[in-house]
Amino acid sequence: KQEVTQIPAALSVPEGENLVLNCSFTDSAIYNLQWFRQDPGKGLTSLLLIQSSQREQTSGRLNASLDKSSGRSTLYIAASQPGDSATYLCAAKGGSNDYKLSFGAGTTVTVRA
Amino acid sequence: SAVISQKPSRDICQRGTSLTIQCQVDSQVTMMFWYRQQPGQSLTLIATANQGSEATYESGFVIDKFPISRPNLTFSTLTVSNMSPEDSSIYLCSVASSSYEQYFGPGTRLTVT
Numbered sequence: 724k725q726e727v728t729q730i731p732a733a734l735s736v737p738e739g740e741n742l743v744l745n746c747s748f749t750d751s752a753i754y755n756l757q758w759f760r761q762d763p764g765k766g767l768t769s770l771l772l773i774q775s776s777q778r779e780q781t782s783g784r785l786n787a788s789l790d791k792s793s794g795r796s797t798l799y800i801a802a803s804q805p806g807d808s809a810t811y812l813c814a815a816k817g818g819s820n821d822y823k824l825s826f827g828a829g830t831t832v833t834v835r836a
Numbered sequence: 837s838a839v840i841s842q843k844p845s846r847d848i849c850q851r852g853t854s855l856t857i858q859c860q861v862d863s864q865v866t867m868m869f870w871y872r873q874q875p876g877q878s879l880t881l882i883a884t885a886n887q888g889s890e891a892t893y894e895s896g897f898v899i900d901k902f903p904i905s906r907p908n909l910t911f912s913t914l915t916v917s918n919m920s921p922e923d924s925s926i927y928l929c930s931v932a933s934s935s936y937e938q939y940f941g942p943g944t945r946l947t948v949t
Contacts, residue, residue, distance in 0.1 A: 755936055766928055767879075767940040769837070774935075812878065814938075822867050822932045826878040 725750045727815055729827035737835050742800035744830045746813035751791045757824070758787050758798050759812045767812065771798070775818075803834045838863055838931050840941035848947045849919055856915045857944045859929035864909035867932040870902070873943075874925045885912040885929075919948045 726749040736742060746756070755774045759767040771780045771787040773796065779788040784801040800807055810831045814824040839862040849855050859868070868885040883891040883904055891904035906912045916923050926943045933939070 757938065759940070764926065764943070764945055766840075766842075766926075766942040767930075769937060769939055772935070772937045814879075816936055822869070822884070822936060822938070823881060824879075824938060828878045 725825040727827040733831045735833040744798040746796040752818040842941040846945035865931040
């Protein structure tokens, strides 16, 4: 059974600092890994999807890397802003034909103005 | 990406009653899912809503408690039956694209008193 862990559970940084969010998974046979953002009491917004054959994906200030062999993905957010304050979740999709995602518990980020 | 709406956005219900949550997608999708997010926790998959057939439930979730309908490729409902305070959660529907990227609705915040 896939276990996904996100450390730290919470992070507070001053505005302008770069953010580094970690995600680890136990079963390296993943199909893809997806990063989401969740604002309090709201749904999830998809940020980046990395296929198992890819090493990284970029979108604006966001960059996500994937190292299957070590079971790790990292989300980098450059030049953080107060609007980046949210909970960030990673989710791994297994290699089988089903669509099931295994979610981490999330990292709650606070960017101080 | 798909645009997903859910109704209601939030509700406060008395124990023993039932609530039906609606999920509408702006395009036809094959795979639709229902998740639960209990307070302070990550997401747990309840079931896959299959069009034209019975939903596929995950371990720990049963049809009598969470009946699901999927009358067509753009709509689904989840009913939370005979509610107790432990059912207080955010309920989210999601859909998957052909590239296995998942998109989530805004969620329904349920409080059971």
